Amino acid sequence: MKSVIRAAAGGPEVLQLVERPVPEPGPGEVRVRVHVSGVNPTDWRSRRRALPPGMSEQVPHQDGAGVIDAVGPQVDPSRVGQRVWLWEAAWERPWGTAQQYTLVPDRHAVALPDHAPFELGAALGIPALTAHRALTVHDGGPGRVAPGTLTGATVLVAGGAGAVGNAAVQLACWAGARVVTTVSSPAKAVLARAAGAHRVVNYRTQDAASEILAFAPGGVDIVVEVAPGTNAALDIAVAAPGAVVAFYSGGEGEQLSVPVLSSLPANLRWQSVFVYSVPPRAKRQAVADVTAAVSAGALRVGEEAGLPMHRFTLERTAEAHAALEQGVVGKVLLDVP
16 A cells, blocks of 8 residues: 655655555554545644654554544444544554555544545544634533534634634534634635634734724633734733633744733633643543534535645645645645545
């Protein structure tokens, strides 16, 4: 089978296309014939770091979608032939989705409804699970995302045209929240509106705090934050009492400095979100809720859903990484032959 591997840390050039034997699933594992592999910022960032301990090489990419074609011991054999979406395929494991067949633990291969295309399945994983966690860590919240669970809440999504931002907008709208998002250009504003945001603010041409508070005079209850160091002052200015700022990313070396006295009155909570170490119970709930959203048609991909797709062949994996690293807007996918 064709596999993309890396044996060292570095730029896109360390990714190599090789031939490897088709692997056999072990106990509790399924083998998936990958149709589409999803590429995330964590993939190129981890590519620049040393391999995990004990690994001499690794197949990249956490997310993907395909069909189960074999199962190992302790797995229901009726899963063979099932369409699935994959999450955290390569987390502390050698087998990512940038290859024709991959192995994952049974629970990491989730049934994909027949109406959902493989490109949607490959775009879930890291972005959707991150968005779910950010929307469910507020005090007194239901801990899940479903119709009505965020009714009455106002959500601010920083960077609504990004992959996590897009998922957060769609999930929050499905759950009944009022959603405002910030973007940096008119083109990104079009994408955020397509995702379903009720108000879109261009922070480069508008007074973001004034615009957000005009939409939500009482402040926002949840902030899904991509740049906490840069946006801390804005988040404090628009936060409602008891709000949470759930931050999942930041620039290289970015520091978060919180003014204590101005944060105190709102009982403002700053919550980091690192999807790989989310508590298991919350992770299971996220997987269930994301699957339900897909079944309901509440999670979509494509420009009409605010998430343009940029597709590459497996042989062009290095180009796909370079495009994402250079800031392409939308979802980067590999079509696996």
